[in-house]
Amino acid sequence: MRRLAVSLAALAAVAMAVAGFAPGPSAATPSADNPSYYSLKLPAGVTIADLIRDGYDISHGHGSRPTVVATPAEVDRLRDRGVVVGKTGNVYQPVIRSATDAAGTTYYGGYHTTAGHEQHNAAVTAAHPDLVKLYDIGDSWKKTKGQGGHDIQALCITKRAPGDCALDSTGKKPKFVLLSQIHAREIATGEIAYQWIDLLVTSYGTDPEITSLLGTRELWVIPIANPDGVDVVAANPAEPVLQRKNVNNSTGGCPAGDAGVDLNRNSGFQWDVQQGGPCDETYPGTKAGSEPETIAVQGLLEKIFRDTKGEVGEPAAAGTTGVFLTLHSFGNDILAPYSYTNTAAPDRAALVALGKKMGALNGFPVSTGDAGVGYFAPGATDDWLYGTRGVPSYTFEIGPDSGSGAGFFPAYTCFTKTLWPAQKPALLYAARAAATPYGQLP
Missing domain, CATH: 3.40.630.10 (Zn peptidases)
Structure with missing residues (x-):
């Protein structure tokens, strides 16, 4: 399972950078296929260690419910396992490229x-x-x-x-x-x-x-x-x-x-x-x-x-x-x-x-x-x-x-x-x- 979930736009930009091109100044708005943050409530028999071993990107586990960074497809798979998933925010914030x-x-x-x-x-x-x-x-x-x-x-x-x-x-x-x-x-x-x-x-x-x-x-x-x-x-x-x-x-x-x-x-x-x-x-x-x-x-x-x-x-x-x-x-x-x-x-x-x-x-x-x-x-x-x-x-x-x-x-x-x-x-x-x-x- 892929944990470095980035949007197609991000991958394209990385490829352009490798090839020697750089996109010009532009406003970037997070796209729908980007990963987001979700809180997790686990059913009996499923642990955080299980999810980590299965490749889920558990980003934080102290002080509150653990948070997963997940794509929409990964969220669907978690729900199929009985995990209660609630979106808490977007990974990316809108930014403007600068000089x-x-x-x-x-x-x-x-x-x-x-x-x-x-x-x-x-x-x-x-x-x-x-x-x-x-x-x-x-x-x-x-x-x-x-x-x-x-x-x-x-x-x-x-x-x-x-x-x-x-x-x-x-x-x-x-x-x-x-x-x-x-x-x-x-x-x-x-x-x-x-x-x-x-x-x-x-x-x-x-x-x-x-x-x-x-x-x-x-x-x-x-x-x-x-x-x-x-x-x-x-x-x-x-x-x-x-x-x-x-x-x-x-x-x-x-x-x-x-x-x-x-x-x-x-x-x-x-x-x-x-x-x-x-x-x-x-x-x-x-x-x-x-x-x-x-x-x-x-x-x-x-x-x-x-x-x-x-x-x-x-x-x-x-x-x-x-x-x-x-x-x-x-x-x-x-x-x-x-x-x-x-x-x-x-x-x-x-x-x-x-x-x-x-x-x-x-x-x-x-x-x-x-x-x-x-x-x-x-x-x-x-x-x-x-x-x-x-x-x-x-x-x-x-x-x-x-x-x-x-x-x-x-x-x-x-x-x-x-x-x-x-x-x-x-x-x-x-x-x-x-x-x-x-x-x-x-």
């Missing part, structure tokens, strides 16, 4: 392409050498195969002093890390990273809180953890492609667009081969840490964070510093470890307490485990960092379940007016909390 789309730096009304992020990273590094250090932490899958691809880039932002931003854990400043767009189609997450970088570098010296943060913290950002996947998403600027995974097609046998590895199931902690086959959206890869993007991210985090945790069932040391946030879409939730099991993490009370502090600022509730809907995430990045090093680690699910700001492709106007402003105070609090994450801040 910047044609330049290859933005798409879908203002979201930045991988090239746009790379240009931005270079520009802020050049403009603020006293604040920003840019690292190449590894290669994307396509680059490892000599097929183009990208470097995985990370920025360290701080008022730089000797020893700051080193690729080791000896630095004196506590570290806050923001990771975005590990799932390529979750486009608001990369844009939050973009705006966060700009907020930090432009506010230093004028905003007292941010000036203090940059003097006392290292603020690390990995804006695009899945750059090859983002290239696929942005290939059609008006109706982005629903690419979740990286583009590793080495296993073969998948329909066009269905190959790849879910990088948020590929970490070296609680990796689970049962998460899906090579064509499934949650395919965890051939082994834990099989993907170069995973190796790049884990490699950086292993270098900059001290290991303060023993076995899986043991708590982190009381003096642990640092906070890690990985941004996903959607559902307006904060997910605290663990997400691979309903068994409570040894630091669950403290993790939830910090999560609630952040949630009080962005309006998101906090949950752990599968939140009662049977949607686990073994091999997730945040579980890996907390489980192996004790660093408090969270997933933010950005965006509501319905409306023009919902889903994987929210209208850019919703992003600028609602989604980004809602996250700024939570990110600033997380950065402050990095000094004493298992303590209580005011």
Whole structure:
């Protein structure tokens, strides 16, 4: 079953881009054959895990009824199985192509392409050498195969002093890390990273809180953890492609667009081969840490964070510093470890307490485990960092379940007016909390 459901118009636009053509400025209105979002109420004997194994694109399973991204034909098949399906919204919002789309730096009304992020990273590094250090932490899958691809880039932002931003854990400043767009189609997450970088570098010296943060913290950002996947998403600027995974097609046998590895199931902690086959959206890869993007991210985090945790069932040391946030879409939730099991993490009370502090600022509730809907995430990045090093680690699910700001492709106007402003105070609090994450801040 095909999960990368795109309209015929989207496929045609991708083909034109590959051939070297680009459609001119035009208004795009979602067509009737596009996939939409549907809530699910399951009959007895059918589980979310069953639907995922059968190839359905279950996009969100925390905090509310799970949501499926489905075409009309897939909806009919679900109803034949006794699943109660209710449409909650369209995947695509109307957008107007702009001149910047044609330049290859933005798409879908203002979201930045991988090239746009790379240009931005270079520009802020050049403009603020006293604040920003840019690292190449590894290669994307396509680059490892000599097929183009990208470097995985990370920025360290701080008022730089000797020893700051080193690729080791000896630095004196506590570290806050923001990771975005590990799932390529979750486009608001990369844009939050973009705006966060700009907020930090432009506010230093004028905003007292941010000036203090940059003097006392290292603020690390990995804006695009899945750059090859983002290239696929942005290939059609008006109706982005629903690419979740990286583009590793080495296993073969998948329909066009269905190959790849879910990088948020590929970490070296609680990796689970049962998460899906090579064509499934949650395919965890051939082994834990099989993907170069995973190796790049884990490699950086292993270098900059001290290991303060023993076995899986043991708590982190009381003096642990640092906070890690990985941004996903959607559902307006904060997910605290663990997400691979309903068994409570040894630091669950403290993790939830910090999560609630952040949630009080962005309006998101906090949950752990599968939140009662049977949607686990073994091999997730945040579980890996907390489980192996004790660093408090969270997933933010950005965006509501319905409306023009919902889903994987929210209208850019919703992003600028609602989604980004809602996250700024939570990110600033997380950065402050990095000094004493298992303590209580005011």
